[in-house]
Amino acid sequence: MNYDYLIVGSGLFGATFAHQMTKAGKKCLVIDKREHIGGNVFCKEIEGINIHWYGPHIFHTNDKEIWDFVNSFVEFNRFTYSPVANYKDTMYSLPFNMNTFYQLWGAKTPEEAKLIIKTQVENNLVKKPKNLEEQALNLVGTDIYTKLIKGYTEKQWGRKATELPAFIIKRLPIRFTFDNNYFNDKYQGIPMGGYNKLIEGLLEGIEVKLETDFFLEKKELMKLAPKLVYTGKLDEYFDYSLGHLQYRSLNFEHQILDAENYQGTAAVNYTDSETPYTRIVEHKHFEFGKQAKTVITKEYPLEWTPQNEPYYPINDTSNEDLANKYKKLKELEPNVIFGGRLAEYKYYDMHQVIGAALHTAKNELNVR
Structure with a gap:
């Protein structure tokens, strides 16, 4: 040997x-x-x-x-990864933080935001959530779920949120600070x-x-x-x-654009159900690039087949x-x-x- x-x-x-x-x-x-x-x-x-x-x-x-x-x-x-969400042409900060809550409701203090989330959760509370939708509503309430979770998640998994198991989201990080840093x-x-x-x-x-x-x-x-x-x-x-x-797969559509800066951040998540892709990535922002052109990638989730790459x-x-x-x-x-x-x-x-x-x-x- x-x-x-x-x-x-x-x-x-x-x-x-x-x-x-x-x-x-x-x-x-x-x-x-x-x-x-x-x-x-x-x-x-x-x-x-x-x-x-x-x-x-x-x-x-x-x-x-x-x-x-x-x-x-x-x-x-x-x-520092600081993506934003685009829901029907309105932009929201990610992860869910005080910037997001101000954009959603005009909440200026943690107490205001906590009260709104608490009220929405109580209005939809399910004691034993049977699926992802019920679990998410229990955690963050109606507005965050509808605008920032539902469409994106259903595209990502290729299934309705009511058909996905609750344990997929054991928790959803909520920050009551004005901090867009995605990772802790x-x-x-x-x-x-x-x-x-x-x-x-x-x-x-x-x-x-x-x-x-x-x-x-x-x-x-x-x-x-x-x-x-x-x-x-x-x-x-x-x-x-x-x-x-079983796996989920992805299809990547890369484009060279004759522009110095397309979206101003490395990633924009499209959280509505109508947009077929889940996000647009602009790669030059990962290394603070100053090139004359830019390259973007649209990500389309796919069901996995033996012809596709297995990702998740x-x-x-x-x-x-x-x-x-x-x-x-x-x-x-x-x-x-x-x-x-x-x-x-x-x-x-x-x-x-x-x-x-x-x-x-x-x-x-x-x-x-």
Whole structure:
């Protein structure tokens, strides 16, 4: 065997694990079926702008160790995510905060806003909410739900809010301060020069084979290393033997515009049900770009098919039950490490993926 580890997927989990094992003297081969490294954090440069090709990725964490780790490969800027919502051509601040409440009701103090929300919640209170709509109304009342949650959520999931389980939104963050910072984390930003810089740093000196489909060449590839690190779809690894897990997919429509600044912020969410896309992303704002032109991306949610990329696990009860059955099969594969959003059928933020990869590498190396 030529390698210690065959790593399927060059996204954050695969690249981080490969880096740590290589640093420890292990020999890794990373393969990826795409024509580029980086998985969904890949950036494509257009008009001098780093385009987040598979949707915006804002790095945020409270973990200083992980923040220092990623900054050891590329310096991160001070970008703060402050999206806005467009509901039928009226703009609202996100996340829900005092700016939002002033825009909705003219509320100027936290007490005014709290009273309005409390009254609306009490008017619609359901003691045991059976679906997402009832749960949301219990949490934030009619106005916020109708204007800022309902349409966006139904587009995102492709289902009526009354058909979605209540547990999808266990809580909705409400801030009674004038603060548009979307994340509460201490550290947040974007790699200066794009995420490719981070992935290239992680994979420096490591052999990578692109446009290589693990399942088409599985027999030969498995001969190359005694251990496999797999970051693809959990059900696909087991040849869908128990059935198909469900995902939501996305279609991205990229446009170059002959304008310096299209919308004044990185992301505008379209929260009405009539607009077919969920948001417009203007990528130059991630790195405070001053280019003469701009590039925007409209995001259209899709039902997942084998021809589409799987982006979000559908974590309802039936899918969770099926995923747990597949996870029991993993116990029969002692020489396979399953990692990342798809292989664990779990929604991960970027810092969580990196943290999981670092932890897995430590366990492999018996580092305490």
